[in-house]
Structure formats: structure tokens, C-alpha cells
Amino acid sequence: MTRTLILDCIKKIGEDVKISGFVHVRRDHGKILFLDVYDRTGIIQVVLGGGVGKDLRPQDVVIIEGKVNKRPESLVNKNIPTGEIEIYSEKVEVLSKASELPFDMGGPQLHLELPTLLDFRSLTLRHPKVKAIFKIQAAILEGFRKAAKDIDCSEIVVPTIAASSTEGGAQVFKVDYYGHKAFLTQSPQLYKQMLVPVYERVFTITKAYRAEPSVTTRHLSEVTQMDCEIGFVEFADLLDLLEKVAVDTIKYAQENCQKALEEFEVEPVAFGKIPRLTLREAQQIILKEFSKDNTKEKDLMPQDEVDICKWAFKNHHSDFVTITHFPTKAKPFYTHPDLKDPEYSLSYDLLFRGVEILSGSQRINDYQQLVDSIKGRGMDPKDFELYLQAFKYGMPPEGGFSLGLERVTMHMLNLSNIREASLFPRDMERVDTRLK
Amino acid sequence: MTRTLILDCIKKIGEDVKISGFVHVRRDHGKILFLDVYDRTGIIQVVLGGGVGKDLRPQDVVIIEGKVNKRPESLVNKNIPTGEIEIYSEKVEVLSKASELPFDMGGPQLHLELPTLLDFRSLTLRHPKVKAIFKIQAAILEGFRKAAKDIDCSEIVVPTIAASSTEGGAQVFKVDYYGHKAFLTQSPQLYKQMLVPVYERVFTITKAYRAEPSVTTRHLSEVTQMDCEIGFVEFADLLDLLEKVAVDTIKYAQENCQKALEEFEVEPVAFGKIPRLTLREAQQIILKEFSKDNTKEKDLMPQDEVDICKWAFKNHHSDFVTITHFPTKAKPFYTHPDLKDPEYSLSYDLLFRGVEILSGSQRINDYQQLVDSIKGRGMDPKDFELYLQAFKYGMPPEGGFSLGLERVTMHMLNLSNIREASLFPRDMERVDTRLK
Numbered sequence: 001m002t003r004t005l006i007l008d009c010i011k012k013i014g015e016d017v018k019i020s021g022f023v024h025v026r027r028d029h030g031k032i033l034f035l036d037v038y039d040r041t042g043i044i045q046v047v048l049g050g051g052v053g054k055d056l057r058p059q060d061v062v063i064i065e066g067k068v069n070k071r072p073e074s075l076v077n078k079n080i081p082t083g084e085i086e087i088y089s090e091k092v093e094v095l096s097k098a099s100e101l102p103f104d105m106g107g108p109q110l111h112l113e114l115p116t117l118l119d120f121r122s123l124t125l126r127h128p129k130v131k132a133i134f135k136i137q138a139a140i141l142e143g144f145r146k147a148a149k150d151i152d153c154s155e156i157v158v159p160t161i162a163a164s165s166t167e168g169g170a171q172v173f174k175v176d177y178y179g180h181k182a183f184l185t186q187s188p189q190l191y192k193q194m195l196v197p198v199y200e201r202v203f204t205i206t207k208a209y210r211a212e213p214s215v216t217t218r219h220l221s222e223v224t225q226m227d228c229e230i231g232f233v234e235f236a237d238l239l240d241l242l243e244k245v246a247v248d249t250i251k252y253a254q255e256n257c258q259k260a261l262e263e264f265e266v267e268p269v270a271f272g273k274i275p276r277l278t279l280r281e282a283q284q285i286i287l288k289e290f291s292k293d294n295t296k297e298k299d300l301m302p303q304d305e306v307d308i309c310k311w312a313f314k315n316h317h318s319d320f321v322t323i324t325h326f327p328t329k330a331k332p333f334y335t336h337p338d339l340k341d342p343e344y345s346l347s348y349d350l351l352f353r354g355v356e357i358l359s360g361s362q363r364i365n366d367y368q369q370l371v372d373s374i375k376g377r378g379m380d381p382k383d384f385e386l387y388l389q390a391f392k393y394g395m396p397p398e399g400g401f402s403l404g405l406e407r408v409t410m411h412m413l414n415l416s417n418i419r420e421a422s423l424f425p426r427d428m429e430r431v432d433t434r435l436k
Numbered sequence: 437m438t439r440t441l442i443l444d445c446i447k448k449i450g451e452d453v454k455i456s457g458f459v460h461v462r463r464d465h466g467k468i469l470f471l472d473v474y475d476r477t478g479i480i481q482v483v484l485g486g487g488v489g490k491d492l493r494p495q496d497v498v499i500i501e502g503k504v505n506k507r508p509e510s511l512v513n514k515n516i517p518t519g520e521i522e523i524y525s526e527k528v529e530v531l532s533k534a535s536e537l538p539f540d541m542g543g544p545q546l547h548l549e550l551p552t553l554l555d556f557r558s559l560t561l562r563h564p565k566v567k568a569i570f571k572i573q574a575a576i577l578e579g580f581r582k583a584a585k586d587i588d589c590s591e592i593v594v595p596t597i598a599a600s601s602t603e604g605g606a607q608v609f610k611v612d613y614y615g616h617k618a619f620l621t622q623s624p625q626l627y628k629q630m631l632v633p634v635y636e637r638v639f640t641i642t643k644a645y646r647a648e649p650s651v652t653t654r655h656l657s658e659v660t661q662m663d664c665e666i667g668f669v670e671f672a673d674l675l676d677l678l679e680k681v682a683v684d685t686i687k688y689a690q691e692n693c694q695k696a697l698e699e700f701e702v703e704p705v706a707f708g709k710i711p712r713l714t715l716r717e718a719q720q721i722i723l724k725e726f727s728k729d730n731t732k733e734k735d736l737m738p739q740d741e742v743d744i745c746k747w748a749f750k751n752h753h754s755d756f757v758t759i760t761h762f763p764t765k766a767k768p769f770y771t772h773p774d775l776k777d778p779e780y781s782l783s784y785d786l787l788f789r790g791v792e793i794l795s796g797s798q799r800i801n802d803y804q805q806l807v808d809s810i811k812g813r814g815m816d817p818k819d820f821e822l823y824l825q826a827f828k829y830g831m832p833p834e835g836g837f838s839l840g841l842e843r844v845t846m847h848m849l850n851l852s853n854i855r856e857a858s859l860f861p862r863d864m865e866r867v868d869t870r871l872k
Contacts, residue, residue, distance in 0.1 A: 003668070020668045022633060022830060039668070040588060040636035059633070059830035096801060098830035122826035125634045134634075138591040152476060155574040157660050157841070159860045160596065160643055161609075161620075163867040173597075174612045175620070177657075178649065178864045180871050184597075184611070191860060197458060197495075198561045198570075200476035207596055207643065213614065221613075224593050232439070232456045232475070365532060386860075386868040390558035394458060394495035394534035405593070424595045424627060424822075428614045431599040432822040435616050 001065065007041035010082060012068045017087065019044070020095070022126070023060045025106040037064065043128075044082045045071075050090035058105055059098035059126070065091040108263075114417055118430060125423065132260035134423060136253055137409045141205060143252025144226040144403065147245045148203035153228055156202045158191035160184055160209075164383035171211045173221075184209035187402060189334070192229040193363060194390040196398045200231040205405075213428060217417045218355065220406060222426040229400035235346045235362045238399045239322060243274050246320065246350055246358055246403060250412065264413045272317035278325040278344070282308050298330040306354040324348045333373045336362040336399070348401070353411045360401025367391040437501065443477035446518060448504045453523065455480070456531070458562070459496045461542040473500065479564075480518045481507075486526035494541055495534035495562070501527040544699075550853055554866060561859065568696035570859060572689055573845045577641060579688025580662040580839065583681045584639035589664055592638045594627035596620055596645075600819035607647045609657075620645035623838060625770070628665035629799060630826040632834045636667040641841075649864060653853045654791065656842060658862040665836035671772075671782045671798045674835045675758060679710050682756065682786050682794055682839060686848065700849045708753035714761040714780070718744050734766040742790040760784045769809045772798040772835070782835070789847045796837030803827040 004017040021039035028034075033048040035056065046064055056062070066089025077083035102120060103112065110117070110127045117124050124130055145155070161175060162185045173184040185191075187208045195202045208225045228245060230238065250269055254261065277285070283295040283304070290307045294300070300308065300323065312321040328337045328345040336346045346362035364370045370391055371381050381388060409421035419425040429435055440453040457475035464470075469484040471492065482500055484492075492498070502525025513519030538556060539548065546553070546563045553560050560566055581591070597611060598621045609620040621627075623644045631638045644661045664681060666674065686705055690697065713721070719731040719740070726743045730736070736744065736759065748757040764773045764781040772782045782798035800806045806827055807817050817824060845857035855861040865871055 020832065022832075040590075061633075061830045061832045095832055096827075096830045099828050101829065120825065122630045122633075122822055123829045125631070126829075131634055134592065135590065137593065141591055141593075154476075154571065155577055156570065157573065157577075157859060159658055159862055159867075161645075161658055161862055161867060163869065163871075176610045177867065178647065178871070180867075182867055194558045195561070195859070197497075197558075198567055209597075211614065222595055222597055386558055389556065391532075392535045393537065393559050393562075394497045394532045396456065396497045396531055423593060423631070426595055426597055431597060431613065431616075431618055433599065435599075435614070 005041045006037070006039045006044045007081060009044060009068050009085060009087065013070055013085060014068065016065065016067050018063060018065045019046075019087065020063050021061070023056055023058050023062060023098075024128075026056055026058060035064075037062065042082055043080055045077070045086040047086055047088045048090070048092065049088060052090050053092045056092065056094070057098060058101055059123070060094055061096035061098075063093040063095060064089045114419060115434075118419065118425065119433070121424060121432070129263050130420075132257075132263050133409065133413060133415070133421060135260050136257045136412060137405065137421065139253040139256045140249060140405060140408055140412070141226070143249040143256075144205065144245070145203070146252060147248035148226075148228055150248065151201065151228070151230075151241055151245065153201040153203035153230070154199040156192065156195050156199070156204050158185075158188040158204050158206055160207050162190075171213075173209050173211045186210060187225060188227050189332075189402075190384070190387045192227055192400060193334070193395075193398070194387060196229055196231040196396065197390060197394060200396075201228070203228045215428060218407065218410075220418055220422055220425055220427060223422075224405035226403040226405055227400065228402075229398065231396040231398040233362075233399060234397060235399070238360070238362060238401070239276060239324070239348065242348065242350060242358060242360060242401045243320070243322060245401070246352070247271060247274075249403065250352075250408065253412065261413075266412070266414050269412070270313060270317050270319040274318050274320045274322055274350075275312050275316050276322040276324060277308070279323055279327075280325070282321070282323050285311055298327045300349075300351075300356075302355075305351050305356060309351050309354045312351075319353050321351045322348055323351060331361065333377045333379065334361075334363045334370065336364050346399070350401075352408070353414075355407060355411055357407045357411065358401050358403045360399060362397070362399040365391065365395040365397050367395075441477045442473070442475045442480045443517060445480060445504050445521060445523065449506055449521060450504065452501065452503050454499060454501045455482075455523065456499050457497075459492055459494050459498060459534075460564075462492055462494060471500075473498065478518055479516055481513075481522040483522055483524045484526070484528065485524060488526050489528045492528065492530070493534060494537055495559070496530055497532035497534075499529040499531060500525045550855060551870075554855065554861065555869070557860065557868070565699050566856075568693075568699050569845065569849060569851070569857060571696050572693045572848060573841065573857070575689040575692045576685060576841060576844055576848070577662070579685040579692075580641065580681070581639070582688060583684035584662075584664055586684065587637065587664070587666075587677055587681065589637040589639040589666070590635040592628065592631050592635070592640050594621075594624040594640050594642055596643050598626075607649075609645050609647045622646060623661060624663050625768075625838075626820070626823045628663055628836060629770070629831075629834070630823060632665055632667040633826060633829070633831060636832075637664070639664045651863060651865065653855075654843065654846070656854055656858055656861055656863060659858075660841035662839040662841055663836065664838075665834065667832040667834040669835060670833060671835070674796070674798060674837070675712060675760070675784065678784065678786060678794060678796060678837045679756070679758060681837070682788070683707060683710075685839065686788075686844065689848065697849075702848070702850050705848070706749060706753050706755040710754050710756045710758055710786075711748050711752050712758040712760060713744070715759055715763075716761070718757070718759050721747055734763045736785075736787075736792075738791075741787050741792060745787050745790045748787075755789050757787045758784055759787060767797065769813045769815070770797075770799045770806065772800050784837070786837075788844070789850075791843060791847055793843045793847065794837050794839045796835060798833070798835040801827065801831040801833050803831075 024036040035046040325344040350358035460472040471482040761780040786794035842857040
């Protein structure tokens with residue numbers, strides 16, 4: 001008999017089938033044993049008779065042969081697509097025997113502390129609610145690609161090993177590169193800019209690395225960035241485009257993962273018209289509405305991000321706020337100053353539900369101005385030879401932005417720690433197992 | 437006036453337009469100056485009158501205002517979509533002035549030695565024929581994602597920093613990870629296997645790193661891998677699936693990039709039924725047909741790969757050959773031996789036009805057998821803690837494969853060096869600029 005996928009059993013009532021999958025839950029009712037078995041298409045209840053399966057346990061990998069029966073009306077489970085049927089079987093083959101689980105995986109929640117969740121990552125990823133996180137993450141990736149293509153971006157592949165650090169600073173990982181010094185890229189920034197004269201509009205999904213010696217709930221050492229870079233645009237165009245890409249990405253994920261999202265009891269994303277504020281305007285609102293004077297700060301404080309998002313939701317029914325015009329000195333060397341007031345820059349962050357998920361700017365596209373800016377930060381233009389070459393041979397006005405995959409995932413699902421939004425999170429304390 | 441994209445000028449004959457783009461070629465005919473100007477949608481001929489544009493040069497970034505005219509029948513260029521029109525203009529604004537080019541970029545070919553091609557990468561990527569390579573590469577990526585989804589694979593994101601080297605061996609890049617020793621992953625192998633019990637079928641596109649201290653035309657230090665891993669399958673299923681994914685990927689790229697492929701004068705890919713040979717069978721054919729006795733070798737020699745592909749094309753009208761059953765000892769620890777003859781393994785390579793573009797195997801899915809295999813290679817199971825955990829808690833029979841993006845690109849286009857198939861190739865002599 002060939003394998004029947006679990007979801008396809010719905011069409012086989014009264015027929016004999018063979019399913020393959022994992023035991024999720026086992027319920028022992030004396031003579032009769034109930035199993036919930038899952039494969040990639042779904043989960044189904046199996047009734048075992050004839051005394052078989054007494055030694056089965058969760059995570060055993062099984063092949064089960066039996067007959068698909070309709071359940072009595074009173075026992076229908078409306079929460080799953082196979083809820084009207086079950087399989088009656090007296091024949092179970094164990095393909096792979098699981099060890100006794102260190103904790104119960106059968107409940108709707110996995111009540112574990114974060115270190116345990118990660119110590120047993122190969123196991124905990126199998127819990128339905130954890131699985132759902134990364135189904136949604138896959139939809140965010142797909143949504144971003146669709147959104148980027150909708151605005152005519154071409155996909156590019158950029159390197160992750162570089163000879164100089166992108167944005168200066170010490171927070172880079174060093175690689176021993178055939179005896180030479182190299183770094184893991186902090187962002188695809190310089191490479192995507194070099195591609196603007198080639199394809200005009202480009203996107204890439206790639207890794208970015210930050211050796212931040214701090215442990216917070218919202219930083220990882222290795223993250224996934226979703227980046228766009230766009231030529232022949234001015235600041236106002238960029239604001240339109242970044243909001244469109246971010247909204248389209250999240251809308252796609254929400255529309256394609258409704259079932260998975262239900263597990264998290266989160267409100268649907270509020271897509272009201274996104275308010276745009278300069279940093280200083282946002283700080284004034286925070287002063288007025290929340291009585292906190294951070295009006296001299298060069299960036300929003302974490303609590304400011306929460307507060308201004310509350311304000312946006314209340315006043316604009318938007319889960320997003322766009323913040324512009326951060327101080328030029330606080331932004332990377334390639335950020336274009338606002339000519340009307342060069343102390344501030346043509347930069348932006350997009351906040352989503354209390355946290356920055358996207359940032360970017362209009363870039364400096366003049367060769368000499370860029371060289372001067374590099375020097376002004378105490379860096380050496382020689383370290384940016386190939387990058388500067390792109391500007392030497394013609395570069396249109398351009399800009400771009402970058403979305404953090406794990407941050408978007410985290411805040412769509414209201415997870416309390418970004419580590420939950422990475423299959424195998426990297427931080428200063430852990431690379432799969434704890435560092436000693 | 438708002439910008440008109442170049443391709444849209446076709447619909448605006450007789451109208452005034454404003455285009456933005458790069459000067460590709462400039463032809464001086466005395467009083468009249470001709471430009472070819474490109475943007476992301478195409479290229480168009482511009483006729484400059486009124487004495488303007490005398491100081492323009494290739495790669496200048498321009499805004500041009502003028503009128504779209506039909507060309508006389510005798511001057512139509514049938515090779516481009518805008519070949520029936522041109523723009524007459526007396527108004528050019530230079531947005532960004534390019535330096536004098538170090539070589540001519542106006543011809544259909546870019547006749548440069550590889551080191552020069554890479555020394556000026558920010559510039560040479562703008563040549564139409566180089567641009568075409570990475571348009572096709574983008575289509576290969578998209579084709580692979582479609583093919584992987586068609587066989588029900590879920591997308592996953594895997595880490596690139598690991599605490600142990602995947603397959604043993606010294607060819608790994610070391611990373612200073614907060615004072616701890618870490619490595620760049622040689623492949624997503626261990627992580628994709630850990631996800632089989634979660635989603636059953638998974639795919640990922642990710643970076644892989646090899647610190648191979650050799651300079652060949654077909655190795656890079658940083659490559660892009662397109663990987664699938666599939667649960668509840670036997671060896672014969674895997675052969676079907678790998679051939680389907682590889683063929684669907686390449687078919688998609690070919691069908692979606694016909695125009696770009698024409699630039700390379702390559703034959704359409706031959707999709708005859710793919711012959712499947714064991715390594716020993718292939719070596720016997722090579723002995724008989726090409727009089728080379730490599731029948732004792734544990735792998736095909738580079739020339740063997742070329743020869744057996746010639747044989748497959750001649751006898752099966754296939755640009756592909758599947759080679760199976762490599763010696764177990766020559767394959768990584770997770771490779772499943774063939775129980776009928778454990779000296780050989782349930783492994784496979786897919787050859788395409790003379791080179792291996794895909795490899796993989798049925799995996800060992802039994803915990804104890806895997807531990808023994810790790811020990812048998814002189815490695816320590818403790819270094820594989822999280823990986824082994826996946827097998828401790830139930831792992832179905834499974835296998836997978838990995839396609840090399842740059843290799844597929846190279847051999848679809850018959851490029852002579854893999855460096856041409858990477859936007860910013862990494863090797864032991866270069867990270868953007870030459871290492872000193």
C-alpha cells in the first residue's frame with residue numbers, strides 16, 4: 001500500500017490507508033489507545049485496537065495502516081481539518097523510536113524557560129506553536145520578495161565576507177581569511193548600492209552580523225536582513241516605497257498564515273495611514289502625551305518607540321509610524337544630510353508595534369562628498385576602493401532600506417524575546433549549545 | 437514633467453517625455469550626437485541637437501527631455517524593443533558625472549582579462565552581457581524556490597556561524613566569536629536535517645564557506661547553496677525528486693530569460709530522460725568509450741565528468757547524468773551505506789554539461805549508527821550535541837541534496853570561470869580588491 005498524506009484521509013472515508021508520521025500525543029483509555037499523529041499536511045486521531053502500540057510514546061516515527069472512519073457527531077473536533085474523521089488501526093510499525101521526552105510536548109503551550117527551550121531546540125521546534133512561528137517567518141520572506149518585485153527590484157546575491165567593516169565601529173566579527181584579516185558583513189549596504197547603476201532597483205535577503213557584547217531581548221549576533229536599494233528617487237519617493245514594501249510584506253504573511261496566527265492570539269495588524277514624523281516632532285509628542293522629555297536625545301529611547309506607536313495606533317489606527325530626520329552624526333557615513341538643515345539627515349526608521357523593524361536613508365551619491373564623509377568619520381577611503389569606484393563612474397540619486405526578519409516575526413506574534421524568532425539563535429552566550 | 441520609463445516610450449510616439457538613465461554609448465556624427473541611454477526597463481537611442489551634450493561620456497547619469505519620434509524604416513533596430521523609435525532632445529541635465537572609463541564598455545563583448553574584470557567590478561557589472569549573467573542567476577533562484585515549493589518543501593533560515601565544522605576537515609574559516617572559537621558553516625546540512633521532524637520537507641538558500649587553499653576555475657571560498665531535505669523517502673524517491681528539482685529550476689530560468697540567454701550563444705538545455713549510473717558503471721563506460729581506465733578511483737575525475745556528459749548527450753539527448761553509489765569512506769559521516777554492499781553508499785551527484793552541480797544522499801537516520809559513524813571518522817559526538825538530539829527524539833528515513841548556484845549559472849552560460857558567475861567572488865587572492 002502506498003502512503004496517504006494525513007490531509008488526504010478526509011477524501012478516503014471507509015477506505016484502508018497507510019499513513020506515516022510522528023506521534024504527537026498518546027492517550028491511554030484502558031483497552032483503547034488514542035494517538036494524534038502528524039505529517040507535513042496535518043494531524044489526525046488514530047484509534048489503536050487489538051492491544052497494539054502499548055509501548056508507543058510521543059515523537060516515535062510510525063507507519064500506521066488502518067481504516068478511515070467518520071467520528072460520531074458528538075466527538076467531532078472543529079479545530080482541525082481532519083476533525084470529522086479518525087483512523088482505526090491494529091497495525092503499527094515504528095520506523096524510529098524516540099527517547100523519553102524531558103518535558104511534556106502535548107499541550108497547546110510549551111511552558112519552558114528560554115534556556116531550556118534552546119537547549120532542546122531540535123525537540124522544541126516540533127511543538128505546534130513553535131512550528132507556527134517559522135511558518136509565518138517563511139511567509140514574511142515570500143511576502144517581502146513579492147513586494148520587492150512589485151516595485152521592480154531585481155534579486156541580487158551579496159557576499160558576507162568583507163575586507164573592511166561597513167559602518168566603522170568595533171562590533172564586527174573577525175575572520176581568519178587565508179592568513180588575512182577579514183570581517184563578517186554588518187549589512188549588505190555597500191554591495192547593494194554598487195548594484196544600483198546595474199539594475200537601478202535591487203533587493204537581497206542576506207545575513208548580517210553584529211558582535212554586540214550585550215544581552216538584550218531584541219538583539220542577535222546573526223540576523224537576516226531583507227534589503228532594497230533604489231535609484232533615481234528622492235526622499236519623498238523613498239518614504240512611499242518603504243511603507244509600501246513593509247505593509248505589503250506583513251499583509252502577505254497575515255493573509256497567508258491566518259490559522260497559524262490564531263495560535264498567538266494577536267490582533268490583526270492595523271493598516272491605517274502611516275503617520276510620518278521627524279525625530280524632533282515625535283519627541284515633542286512624547287513630551288506632551290507621555291510627559292517624558294527626551295527632546296535632546298539623538299534617537300528614540302526603547303520606551304519612546306513604544307509610546308509613539310501607542311499614539312499612532314490611538315490617533316491613526318496604524319501599527320506603524322515612520323520617523324525621519326535623525327541627527328546626521330548619529331547615522332552612517334553614507335547617509336545624506338538634509339540640505340535645509342545639515343545637522344539632520346534624510347534618514348528614516350519604520351516602527352511597528354513599539355519597535356524599529358526597518359531603517360534606511362537617502363544616500364550620498366556624489367563621489368567627493370562621500371570621500372569627505374568617510375574621512376570625516378576617521379576612516380580611510382582606501383578601505384572602500386571598490387565601493388567608491390561605483391560613485392566615480394556615475395551614481396544617480398538613490399536610497400534604500402532594510403527590514404529585520406526576526407524583528408518583524410517577533411512583533412507580528414508578540415513574542416517576548418527575539419531568540420524565539422530565530423530557528424537557531426546566535427548570541428554571546430550560545431552557538432546551539434551554551435558557550436563555556 | 438514626470439519621468440517616463442524607457443520601455444514606456446514605445447507608447448508615447450509624438451509626445452514629449454523626460455527619461456532618466458545612464459549613457460551607455462555615445463556616437464558623434466559632427467553636428468548630431470547619438471546616445472544610447474539605459475534605465476531598468478531598457479535602452480533607447482537619443483538624438484541630441486542644438487549643440488548640447490558635447491561633453492557627455494559613457495556612464496554619465498542623465499535626465500533627458502525630448503520628443504519621441506518614429507525612426508525611418510531603414511534605421512529600425514530589430515534587436516531591441518525600442519528599436520522603432522528614438523528621442524530627439526536639446527535638453528540634457530547631468531545628475532552625476534562619470535570619470536573617463538579605463539576601457540571601452542560600448543561593444544557587445546567586454547574583452548577583459550579576469551583580474552581586470554574584477555578589479556573594476558563596480559563598473560564591469562554594468563556591461564549588458566555581465567548584467568545578463570545575474571538576471572539569469574536571479575531566475576535560477578526563483579526557479580529553485582518554485583521547484584522546492586512544488587514538492588511541498590517549507591522555507592527555513594539556517595545559521596552560518598557554527599561551533600563545530602560540519603563535515604570534519606581543515607577547510608573551514610575560523611571566526612573569533614566573543615573570544616570563543618567558531619566556524620563559518622561548510623553547508624546547511626546539519627540544520628536542514630534537524631528540521632525534517634518539524635516540517636518533513638524543507639528548503640533553504642544560504643551561504644556555504646570553504647577555505648580551500650587552491651585556485652581553480654570552479655571553486656569559490658563563499659558560495660550560495662540551494663538545499664532541500666526530505667523525510668519519509670527512500671533512495672529511489674530521492675533520485676526522482678532531485679532530478680525534478682534540478683530540471684524544474686533550470687527550465688524556469690531558461691524559459692524566463694530567453695533574451696538574456698541569446699547573448700551567450702548557448703544551446704538550449706537538453707532535457708532527455710536522465711540516465712542513472714553507479715560510479716562503477718560510469719567508469720566502465722568511460723573505459724569502453726573513451727579508453728580511460730579510472731575504474732579504481734573513488735570519484736569521477738574532472739575529465740570523467742566531461743566524458744560521461746558527452747556520452748549522456750549523445751545516447752540520451754540529456755545534458756544531465758545522475759551518478760550514484762560513491763564509496764562510503766569518501767562521503768561525509770551522515771551518508772547512508774548501501775546495505776547490499778556497505779562499501780558503497782546511497783549517495784548521488786547530478787552532473788550537468790560536464791560538471792557536478794548537485795550532490796546529496798540518503799542519510800543515516802538511526803541515532804546509534806550516526807554516533808558510531810561520527811566516532812568512526814575520528815570526530816567527537818559531543819561536538820554534535822544539538823544535531824544528535826534530533827535523532828534521539830525520532831527521525832524518519834530521509835535524504836536531501838544541494839545545488840550550487842554559481843555552478844549552475846556558470847554551466848548554463850558556458851562561462852569559463854566560476855568567478856564570472858558571482859557578483860563579488862571570494863577566493864584566496866581577492867576580497868573585492870586583491871589581497872596583499
